[in-house]
Amino acid sequence: DGGITQSPKYLFRKEGQNVTLSCEQNLNHDAMYWYRQDPGQGLRLIYYSQIVNDFQKGDIAEGYSVSREKKESFPLTVTSAQKNPTAFYLCASSIQAGVLEQYFGPGTRLTVT
Amino acid sequence: AQRVTQPEKLLSVFKGAPVELKCNYSYSGSPELFWYVQYSRQRLQLLLRHISRESIKGFTADLNKGETSFHLKKPFAQEEDSAMYYCALPRNYGQNFVFGPGTRLSVLP
Numbered sequence: 001d002g003g004i005t006q007s008p009k010y011l012f013r014k015e016g017q018n019v020t021l022s023c024e025q026n027l028n029h030d031a032m033y034w035y036r037q038d039p040g041q042g043l044r045l046i047y048y049s050q051i052v053n054d055f056q057k058g059d060i061a062e063g064y065s066v067s068r069e070k071k072e073s074f075p076l077t078v079t080s081a082q083k084n085p086t087a088f089y090l091c092a093s094s095i096q097a098g099v100l101e102q103y104f105g106p107g108t109r110l111t112v113t
Numbered sequence: 114a115q116r117v118t119q120p121e122k123l124l125s126v127f128k129g130a131p132v133e134l135k136c137n138y139s140y141s142g143s144p145e146l147f148w149y150v151q152y153s154r155q156r157l158q159l160l161l162r163h164i165s166r167e168s169i170k171g172f173t174a175d176l177n178k179g180e181t182s183f184h185l186k187k188p189f190a191q192e193e194d195s196a197m198y199y200c201a202l203p204r205n206y207g208q209n210f211v212f213g214p215g216t217r218l219s220v221l222p
Binding site: 031033035040041042043044045048050056058090092097098100101102104105106107 | 119122145147156157158159162199203208209210211212213214215
């Protein structure tokens, strides 16, 4: 099922390297979101974007960066400053900010050793 | 600050038994709450939202403002209900959600 795609499904990196996770949507949604999913902690918001060329920090933005140059794309960079980068990362979108139903991608599992 | 708690990390019930997944929230005002579900090897997806007052896959949830709760209930659990369930609360004027920590429901045969 399309809609929102995330690639790759699994990603391995060495400590100290930056890594970029891809998120693309063809739903024509204005708003996009990045979450981190850890066992026992639920989903925590990293960054969100309400519209192209605009984004805001979420609850755990430190060590992450994003860009929103195109409506359909919202890549997330995990920098070497992120202390515990190994996690499952979920991207989501909604028609617009304030419309609360979010559609989620399949996720990327990042392992940093 | 808005907050969502789900006190049970894991809930195990037998097939055909009633199930209740608890969700409590802190919010000033009239919240619109959601339940999301993640089945094994599937994407996180919306299960239901309280404003629609629908029953999805036999699940219902009632908003209790006095107890600040939005518990998810089903009278007869099925094995295919086994999944991870998240309660979610909008914040920042609906710009995004805060999610609870999740409850893993295991329905035993």
